[in-house]
Amino acid sequence: MKNTVIKFGFYALISGFVFFGLPFFLGMGVDFDYGELIGYTSMVLSLLFVYFGIKHYRDKVNNGKVSLAKALGIGMLIAFFSAIGVAVFDYIYTSQINPDFATEYLEYSVKKLSATLSAEELKVKTAELTQQMTDYGSPIFMAFMMFASVMILGFIISLISGLILQRK
Numbered sequence: 001m002k003n004t005v006i007k008f009g010f011y012a013l014i015s016g017f018v019f020f021g022l023p024f025f026l027g028m029g030v031d032f033d034y035g036e037l038i039g040y041t042s043m044v045l046s047l048l049f050v051y052f053g054i055k056h057y058r059d060k061v062n063n064g065k066v067s068l069a070k071a072l073g074i075g076m077l078i079a080f081f082s083a084i085g086v087a088v089f090d091y092i093y094t095s096q097i098n099p100d101f102a103t104e105y106l107e108y109s110v111k112k113l114s115a116t117l118s119a120e121e122l123k124v125k126t127a128e129l130t131q132q133m134t135d136y137g138s139p140i141f142m143a144f145m146m147f148a149s150v151m152i153l154g155f156i157i158s159l160i161s162g163l164i165l166q167r168k
Contacts, residue, residue: 008053016085071162079154
């Protein structure tokens, strides 16, 4: 199990880092409207190694058998590697490449809300968003949130993969 987790976990880590950073690596400025879609897509793509890791363990290591619990364990360990790759790139992006990300995202959010809210509602919502960015806009916290997001998606994908691949 250890070799399978390390092998497929490493693939997930590298793919999480690369896919999450692909728009930057290609020199594309990502609009905030598409940034979330690209982010979640890159997370799911890197988490595909969860399925392949469980399948490899079942077919090549454990004589065609894997329980749901074992599959879930393997999947979560592989997801952990993917989460590290995404979180590391997110930290590098928000602390080194674009340290003004929180401010830019706040401005974008306020501009978007101004189209739908009255002046008084906008003032209240802007104050709330500004406070949230002050409290939670640090690169470390944003990287942790990306890590947590990948782990949640990793649990879901591990569970689905385990249900599909389990054999006793």
